[in-house]
Amino acid sequence: MKDNNAFNYPQGLTDATTHYCPGCTHGIIHRLIAEVLDELGVKERTVGVSPVGCAVLAYNYFSTDFQEASHGRAPAVATGIKRARPDLMVYTYQGDGDLASIGMAEIVHAANRGEKITVVFVNNAIYGMTGGQMAPTTMPGQVTTTSPRGRETALAGFPIRMVELISTLHTPAFVARGTVVRPAQAIQTKQLLREAFLNQKEGRCFSMVEILSTCPTNWGMPPAEALTWLEKNMMPYYPLGVFKTPDEGIDRAPAPLCAL
């Protein structure tokens, strides 16, 4: 496997300067995706889909054909592209407000149909683009502009764990969670992304990689502190790992009911 991209600029990216805030991890994730596209040699037949959110301008940064989607609908748009042109490599790049809230129906059903697409799910536990509102993934007690006393689980419930939820579906899929806090974790995440795109290249299954990400601006902390906050608060609740692969058994047996 060729992996000597560290000192080169990936061809999967344009030379545009991103609009992302200082310390935001979107830039790292963009680069990892671009490297994977380069390494798999599929850039020329790849179409990206980014919906409303911080990645709304991602079409300026990836050097592939691109479609903008409305809020939450990227998996439906990607389904349309992939069903129309199965020869294309189609991926979505979605945030947590987008995928886990307004787009819940679209992601669950795209996964359940087994659409041969790749979903990159960037979870930073907050609505970034709109200015730091509470997301379905916001941590208990986390202060946001719409949870000024911290997320109250009695009123707003607990954060939704999307890869765990998608992993319960019977349809074969590749579902994993990584992060890019530390360089070693970024390398692991790149391997997950490579697996997710390779599955599509080989026409195997729906693939989704959740990536825990920071939002220093809306979390209200310096970038280094944000990384520590993610490790301390998000990683215990959102464990890293591969949750489902297309080859493994897919059903878990329920515990038997007590005899009446």
Place this chain on the structure above:
Amino acid sequence: MSMARKLMKGCEAIGEAAIRANCKLFFGYPITPQNEIPEYMSRRLPQVGGTFVQAESEVAASNMLYGASGAGERVFTSSSSPGISLMQEAVSYMAGSELPVVLVNIMRAGPGLGGILPSQADYFQATKGGGHGDYRLLVLAPSSIQEAADLIQDAFDLADYYRNPVVILADGLIGQMMEPVEFKEDRKPCKPLQPKDWATTGWNGQGRPRAVVNSLFLDPTLLEHHNEKLTAKYADMAKNEVRYAEYFTDEDYELLVVAYGSVARVCLSAIRQLRAEGRKVALVRPISLFPFPTDVIGAAARKAGRALVVELSTGQMIEDVRLAVGREFPLAFHGRTGGNLVTPDEAREAILAQLAAKEASR
């Protein structure tokens, strides 16, 4: 093999017409009274190498259309009023991103859940927007199964030519009744069609610019330019795509009736009977609802000095007729709602009442 005249249900004829227009993709969600369209497509598309997807909602179905159209393929969906409401988000995005899509609305009575019987109460939604922002859809209204089949095939050409969504606005009667239909084997596109070099088909850095399907313009100057470009396109449609049918307008008439869709056929039955009895009545039937046949209706109404609009609504198209005829002539309305139809007798009475009113005003 040439297809002889065949007795078909409206919904099935619509599905077959789409396939004959080389549309091999259908995304939809069940809703009465148009379920025979997705059912037909699920049966037929695999036979012709096409793809049918039952979406999780109309919201998703319409966004699947967006993606497939953006990838350069012909695609359509059908739904009925409440489902069409759910699609308005994607329709606005399609209009903004200039995507060719065909949407069939087999209208049912509203508002809200309403009922499942025929209606024309989605006229405003189809012709005046429906979703957010400044945009227009081409809206075509068939009054027979044959016309529905013909308009569907034209709709794909028009959508591709203008890079714009096209709506086939039909009532439940058109969807559910059976009539003979014929499909021409040597049909030519109704518009010259260009390669879709704007579609996201993969980019190798050569041949064309990178394709981005998008309606986001954060710079107000650029967005205004985009709106101006769209407006110029809608003006082209208004100039070139007006369609209508006239009945008895080249003869003497004292009352002009304006109606579209299946209601126009009911009115025509009544008018034929009345003319046989020596009553002077004419009919203009708009086929394109946007663009509206304003000039034709204005001129025909002036000739009569009085007009009657008949709709399965509380009065929606009548606003466009009013704009066409101005304020100088009486304009009457007869409508039914709730899924009730206008009967020929009812149309006859409404027409006779207007003729009597005109006589009385002399």
